[in-house]
Amino acid sequence: MRCEVVAVGTELLLGQIVDTNSAWIGEQLALAGIDSHFQTKVGDNHARMVSVLRLALERSDAVIVCGGLGPTQDDITREAIAEVMGVSLELDEAAASRIEAMFSGRGRRMPMNNLRQAEVPVGATAIADPQPGTAPGLICPVAGTGDPTRPGSEKVIYAVPGVPREMKVLVGEVIVPDLVRRSGVSSTIVSRTLRTWGESESGLAERLAPRVAELDRRFDAGEGGSVTIAYLASGIEGIKVRLTAKAADTVTAEALLAEEEAEVRAELGDLVFGVNDETIEASVLSLLRARGLTLGVAESLTGGLMGARICDVPGASDVFRGSIVSYASDVKFSVLGVPAGPVVTAEAAMAMATGARRVLGSDVAVAVTGVAGPDPQEGIAPGTVYVGLDLGDVDGPKGVEAFEVKLPGGRAEVRQFSVITAMNALRTRLLLCQPDGG
Amino acid sequence: MRCEVVAVGTELLLGQIVDTNSAWIGEQLALAGIDSHFQTKVGDNHARMVSVLRLALERSDAVIVCGGLGPTQDDITREAIAEVMGVSLELDEAAASRIEAMFSGRGRRMPMNNLRQAEVPVGATAIADPQPGTAPGLICPVAGTGDPTRPGSEKVIYAVPGVPREMKVLVGEVIVPDLVRRSGVSSTIVSRTLRTWGESESGLAERLAPRVAELDRRFDAGEGGSVTIAYLASGIEGIKVRLTAKAADTVTAEALLAEEEAEVRAELGDLVFGVNDETIEASVLSLLRARGLTLGVAESLTGGLMGARICDVPGASDVFRGSIVSYASDVKFSVLGVPAGPVVTAEAAMAMATGARRVLGSDVAVAVTGVAGPDPQEGIAPGTVYVGLDLGDVDGPKGVEAFEVKLPGGRAEVRQFSVITAMNALRTRLLLCQPDGG
Numbered sequence: 039m040r041c042e043v044v045a046v047g048t049e050l051l052l053g054q055i056v057d058t059n060s061a062w063i064g065e066q067l068a069l070a071g072i073d074s075h076f077q078t079k080v081g082d083n084h085a086r087m088v089s090v091l092r093l094a095l096e097r098s099d100a101v102i103v104c105g106g107l108g109p110t111q112d113d114i115t116r117e118a119i120a121e122v123m124g125v126s127l128e129l130d131e132a133a134a135s136r137i138e139a140m141f142s143g144r145g146r147r148m149p150m151n152n153l154r155q156a157e158v159p160v161g162a163t164a165i166a167d168p169q170p171g172t173a174p175g176l177i178c179p180v181a182g183t184g185d186p187t188r189p190g191s192e193k194v195i196y197a198v199p200g201v202p203r204e205m206k207v208l209v210g211e212v213i214v215p216d217l218v219r220r221s222g223v224s225s226t227i228v229s230r231t232l233r234t235w236g237e238s239e240s241g242l243a244e245r246l247a248p249r250v251a252e253l254d255r256r257f258d259a260g261e262g263g264s265v266t267i268a269y270l271a272s273g274i275e276g277i278k279v280r281l282t283a284k285a286a287d288t289v290t291a292e293a294l295l296a297e298e299e300a301e302v303r304a305e306l307g308d309l310v311f312g313v314n315d316e317t318i319e320a321s322v323l324s325l326l327r328a329r330g331l332t333l334g335v336a337e338s339l340t341g342g343l344m345g346a347r348i349c350d351v352p353g354a355s356d357v358f359r360g361s362i363v364s365y366a367s368d369v370k371f372s373v374l375g376v377p378a379g380p381v382v383t384a385e386a387a388m389a390m391a392t393g394a395r396r397v398l399g400s401d402v403a404v405a406v407t408g409v410a411g412p413d414p415q416e417g418i419a420p421g422t423v424y425v426g427l428d429l430g431d432v433d434g435p436k437g438v439e440a441f442e443v444k445l446p447g448g449r450a451e452v453r454q455f456s457v458i459t460a461m462n463a464l465r466t467r468l469l470l471c472q473p474d475g476g
Numbered sequence: 477m478r479c480e481v482v483a484v485g486t487e488l489l490l491g492q493i494v495d496t497n498s499a500w501i502g503e504q505l506a507l508a509g510i511d512s513h514f515q516t517k518v519g520d521n522h523a524r525m526v527s528v529l530r531l532a533l534e535r536s537d538a539v540i541v542c543g544g545l546g547p548t549q550d551d552i553t554r555e556a557i558a559e560v561m562g563v564s565l566e567l568d569e570a571a572a573s574r575i576e577a578m579f580s581g582r583g584r585r586m587p588m589n590n591l592r593q594a595e596v597p598v599g600a601t602a603i604a605d606p607q608p609g610t611a612p613g614l615i616c617p618v619a620g621t622g623d624p625t626r627p628g629s630e631k632v633i634y635a636v637p638g639v640p641r642e643m644k645v646l647v648g649e650v651i652v653p654d655l656v657r658r659s660g661v662s663s664t665i666v667s668r669t670l671r672t673w674g675e676s677e678s679g680l681a682e683r684l685a686p687r688v689a690e691l692d693r694r695f696d697a698g699e700g701g702s703v704t705i706a707y708l709a710s711g712i713e714g715i716k717v718r719l720t721a722k723a724a725d726t727v728t729a730e731a732l733l734a735e736e737e738a739e740v741r742a743e744l745g746d747l748v749f750g751v752n753d754e755t756i757e758a759s760v761l762s763l764l765r766a767r768g769l770t771l772g773v774a775e776s777l778t779g780g781l782m783g784a785r786i787c788d789v790p791g792a793s794d795v796f797r798g799s800i801v802s803y804a805s806d807v808k809f810s811v812l813g814v815p816a817g818p819v820v821t822a823e824a825a826m827a828m829a830t831g832a833r834r835v836l837g838s839d840v841a842v843a844v845t846g847v848a849g850p851d852p853q854e855g856i857a858p859g860t861v862y863v864g865l866d867l868g869d870v871d872g873p874k875g876v877e878a879f880e881v882k883l884p885g886g887r888a889e890v891r892q893f894s895v896i897t898a899m900n901a902l903r904t905r906l907l908l909c910q911p912d913g914g
Binding site: 050051052053054055056057058060061062063064065066068074075076077078079080081083086090093270271272332335337339340341342343344345346348349350354355358359360361362363364365366368369372373397398399453 | 488489490491492493494495496498499500501502503504506512513514515516517518519521524528531708709710770773775777778779780781782783784786787788792793796797798799800801802803804806807810811835836837891
């Protein structure tokens with residue numbers, strides 16, 4: 039099964055917006071075992087969109103078109119797909135009602151233009167957005183492209199809005215499962231991503247190798263359903279372990295997935311910090327919230343990135359008190375109370391954490407100091423980073439600690455890995471203190 | 477003149493890396509007046525790369541291929557281009573010498589693999605990277621695709637490395653000018669981007685309208701050479717005004733550009749904060765450095781983003797002392813000395829700046845407080861932001877001030893606009909103090 043991605047929008051070609059949707063869709067396809075050999079950006083131009091869609095259908099079995107489903111005259115994805123299908127557009131009454139209901143639910147009158155969004159190529163299906171928006175996605179089988187002896191084997195164009203939030207729901211919950219179903223096996227697919235930190239991609243694969251062997255054995259023995267495991271290194275987002283379960287029905291598939299998640303968690307333990315879109319910052323904030331603790335941060339080489347990432351988590355304000363970005367050494371001395379001397383050391387990292395806890399009045403604190411590069415500092419190589427933790431009286435008297443890591447990559451990568459390493463250290467430490475008070 | 481962009485790399489299709497290069501190249505092409513109708517991502521696969529290149533040459537006059545020029549067996553862009561050209565590869569002695577010299581200059585032995593990077597399709601030209609790297613770019617005219625009566629009219633494939641820094645130099649300094657030259661007019665093109673903040677895109681266009689009319693008049697009168705002006709809103713990077721001068725020779729083109737930059741600066745004045753890739757943070761750090769001043773920051777809704785952006789400027793450490801991220805209100809009170817009470821006010825912003833200056837021991841300080849959204853806070857609407865400045869004794873006794881702005885967009889946009897608005901306020905204020913001490 040091959041599926042291409044087409045991103046629609048003149049603003050993408052002009053570089054006014056970077057197309058991050060295609061990369062995200064490519065990742066979902068890869069994790070579901072669907073090949074994607076080409077991804078194309080095309081402007082809001084009917085003839086060029088039609089030519090791109092026709093070419094994609096020649097090369098592949100399916101196409102996901104992203105964007106151009108809005109209510110304005112620029113939004114011509116529906117028309118382009120209809121031309122490729124050789125059909126006209128018709129109003130989908132159910133979709134029209136959903137759009138009208140959404141406007142009236144907000145006490146607003148619906149502009150007539152918005153009814154355009156309920157138009158659907160004849161033979162296509164409108165997908166009701168599980169999180170109601172105004173642009174329904176489309177599933178558009180293209181007649182004459184399949185095996186005539188096998189109904190439902192036509193090639194297919196999927197259309198989704200360009201708004202990332204709406205696109206992700208439709209692709210993740212509807213389109214990828216539909217693609218997997220069309221790939222020939224009549225089955226249900228469900229999947230889940232476990233995010234990890236603390237072990238390399240190959241290290242994870244090694245630890246899960248016996249489990250993968252067992253899954254292969256079951257599959258070969260035809261013991262009903264199948265589960266696959268895939269890995270993806272994603273920078274500051276961690277290393278992802280994606281579990282995909284396929285079975286004759288949803289109940290069985292969900293049961294397989296639940297069993298597999300339990301097996302993987304039993305092997306990986308605390309390496310797993312989150313599920314699906316949960317960041318490590320969100321995970322840390324949840325742990326702190328459950329324990330009634332507040333957080334302070336002290337940063338040096340990351341310059342504020344750790345605080346900025348923490349604030350990106352909705353509802354951070356009930357836990358996060360702030361960050362002391364002590365870029366200059368003497369700010370570490372004067373504000374955080376670090377003893378005068380070298381500042382890229384375990385001792386400095388601990389003193390920074392203690393200082394942050396005191397200055398910010400937080401229950402616990404995490405600190406990073408190190409060398410982002412490209413040049414050495416205090417004779418210390420780029421990528422050398424110390425993480426300090428001060429758990430205060432949360433966990434008895436031994437609440438202050440630090441460790442060194444050597445991080446790979448350039449200046450930007452070292453900063454990103456510093457943040458996830460520090461957040462992960464705090465997370466694993468918090469797991470040792472029970473929510474009911476350690 | 478039409479030019480497509482092809483990004484090469486299986487990791488792009490898998491979503492492991494977001495392809496930002498194509499967007500950047502698209503912007504450069506648009507600013508130079510070159511149409512780009514399609515952009516394609518393709519994996520490291522010979523047959524598929526060849527098919528994508530052939531298709532792009534059918535649809536367009538030129539193709540920029542990005543990536544796949546490295547020294548490993550995966551890097552097969554050279555081979556794919558040679559097949560499209562119908563030629564073999566040969567070693568470019570000059571390129572080989574440059575690569576060998578680079579290794580020996582670093583006291584390292586060159587792995588034989590790296591000589592692959594000096595192989596060039598017969599008939600192609602290796603571009604010496606103006607900032608020496610190991611992968612030379614390529615200019616590859618494709619025989620038989622041009623007008624036989626017009627030598628040099630062949631269609632052309634350009635190849636550049638996928639490393640953004642190297643790609644930008646080659647595309648900006650060599651390829652776009654070459655494309656413009658090939659577009660038919662035998663002339664030289666030079667261009668420059670002025671970055672601005674403080675006026676909307678349409679406001680800039682209105683202020684420069686008389687100048688554009690004058691440029692049009694000169695062009696119609698055939699008064700030698702031409703200059704065009706284009707605008708591009710780029711979020712936290714400001715609103716860009718791109719000047720492009722075309723003339724029979726470089727000296728004339730540069731003179732036209734210099735004249736036009738002077739005219740535009742005369743009209744826009746201090747709205748211009750940087751040239752080409754210079755960020756507003758870099759501009760502020762330069763102004764501070766020239767005045768011998770250090771900088772402290774106090775942030776609330778931006779959570780550390782302002783500090784992180786400042787640290788991204790190489791050499792920030794001699795000016796930037798740090799940032800107090802006072803996310804919780806009582807951190808504003810206790811650490812920064814903000815008077816207890818509402819914290820989304822001009823008074824709080826001023827007190828935060830004064831507090832940052834005192835706590836961080838900096839000469840000047842800038843502060844932001846406001847509501848990122850999505851919900852109101854203290855009854856104040858999202859997008860409401862106060863910027864505070866404390867210039868200390870740099871500029872007499874009236875050194876503390878604040879103002880309110882209403883910023884558009886969601887949570888992320890409000891944060892980004894908060895940073896550039898605050899940095900711009902500090903910049904314009906610093907311009908009033910002479911470098912020799914105000």
